[in-house]
Amino acid sequence: MTRFSAGDHVQVLALGKEGHVRIPHYIRHQTGRVTEYCGTYLNPEDLAVGNTSGRAVDLYRVAFLQRQLWPDDAIPAQDTLIIEIYDHWLRSVKETENAP
Amino acid sequence: MPHDHQHGEHEALIIEDEAGNIEAQIIIDALQQVLIGKGLLTAHEVTAAIAKLESPGLHLGAKIVAKAWTDPTFKSRLLSDGRAAVQELDIPVTEARIIVVENTAQLHNLITCTLCSCYPRSILGQPPSWYISKAYRARSVREPRQVLAEFGLDLMRDIKLVVHDSNADMRYLVLPEPPHDVERYTISELETMISRDHLIGVARGDG
Amino acid sequence: MQDGKGPKGYHDVGGDAAGEIPMVELPWLHWEKQVEAIRGLLGDGTRRIVSLDEVRRGFESFGVEKYNTLSFYRRRLEAMTDILIEKGIVSRTELDRAIEAGKVRWSDLDEKL
Known part of the structure; x- marks a missing residue:
């Protein structure tokens, strides 16, 4: 059983981790909606330091409204960005209007 | 040495000049040779891997x-x-x-x-x-x-x-x-x- | 970081201001393919010596000045070398010796051509 499924509202955490992470700065703290579960993958944060025996982590694709990411820009309401986020970078949030 | 290749207002694309390309070729050849010497790979494997990248x-x-x-x-x-x-x-x-x-x-x-x-x-x-x-x-x-x-x-x-x-x-x-x-x-x-x-x-x- | 979003690496450029897209298509050079081939072999299932994420960590910790002066595959080459040295798989000395020998071969070749 995965922690999230398609349609769930989530927020991307800012874990403050130094070193190699795959969750870009621009998406941290943003809220969006899970579109798809992608399976489990070795955590790149472990792989980057040569640890290949770490626990595999769940990976999701999460959709965000472009308008919410870049509030100062004039962006059509429907435009969307989808990015992959590992489970430990996500938390569940109540439904929000700011999700595609 | 590498340099910024600037075209007007275009964002610089970082590419190697001729000397940089030769230097890089020498370094990767040297690395390949050292790795072959340690039995970690073979020249044939590298050639085959390049062919696979090209296809x-x-x-x-x-x-x-x-x-x-x-x-x-x-x-x-x-x-x-x-x-x-x-x-x-x-x-x-x-x-x-x-x-x-x-x-x-x-x-x-x-x-x-x-x-x-x-x-x-x-x-x-x-x-x-x-x-x-x-x-x-x-x-x-x-x-x-x-x-x-x-x-x-x-x-x-x-x-x-x-x-x-x-x-x-x-x-x-x-x-x-x-x-x-x-x-x-x-x-x-x-x-x-x-x-x-x-x-x-x-x-x-x-x- | 003041925004509470944690560290932002210099490679983490999504959303940054930047100029026009450089509309160029450059040839893929032999040394670049060789870097990619060797990186792939070192990371494959039978070897598992250097992973792509380790190489990424390597060029993400170069420091911004070095990162911004090296081309895409040069970053990968330098980072892969750093990781191999860090892991004790090759030594700086033996690599430098092989590089010096390579330079001599190149200059000999130059004279012959």
Whole structure:
């Protein structure tokens, strides 16, 4: 059983981790909606330091409204960005209007 | 030594000059020699790996798209499990998963990688230089419509634009819209209509 | 970081201001393919000596000045070398010796051509 499924509202955490992470700065703290579960993958944060025996982590694709990411820009309401986020970078949030 | 290659207002693309290319060739030859000396790889393995890197390219992408345009059951398999469907065509896929995103009259998809330059290399080969440029990586997620305009595509505002940042383990291919009279063409004619830019989403083949 | 979003690496450019897209298509050079081939071999299932994520960590910790002066595959080459040295798989000395020998071969070649 995965922690999230398609349609769930989530927020991307800012874990403050130094070193190699795959969750870009621009998406941290943003809220969006899970579109798809992608399976489990070795955590790149472990792989980057040569640890290949770490626990595999769940990976999701999460959709965000472009308008919410870049509030100062004039962006059509429907435009969307989808990015992959590992489970430990996500938390569940109540439904929000700011999700595609 | 490497230097910034500046073209007017264009964002600098970092490339090697001739001396830098020779220096890099000497370093990688030296590294290869040391690794061979330790029995960690062989010259034959390196030659074979280079050949494998050289074999994919647009021709494979075009084959996948033309097949999807003419075979609806293949298309639905391609959209539900890209990797498995691509492998049906005897294309070896080394990426964990291929996600194929479909353009429609109301929807346009654009692929990018902001952190490095992830790309479906086992299908399309080496990414174009602009794809790995800082300008494309930085701007494709923030002002994708302006980026498309620089590629000559003025996307109508009522068409939904979806940008896919390939930041982790998935790799993406855009399935462009077929021409409206798709049934009039042979497979090989259809294949010639498909460009690499269509498969990244910086071009749109409106039918 | 003041925004509470944690560290932002210099490679993490999504959303940053940048100039026009450089609309160029450069050839893929032999040394670049060789870097990619060797990186792939070192990371494959039978070897598992250097992973792509380790190489990424390598060029993400170069420091911004070095990162911004090296081309895409040069970054990968330098980072892969750093990781191999860090892991004790090759030594700086033996690599430098092989590089010096390579330079001599190149200059000999230059004279012959």
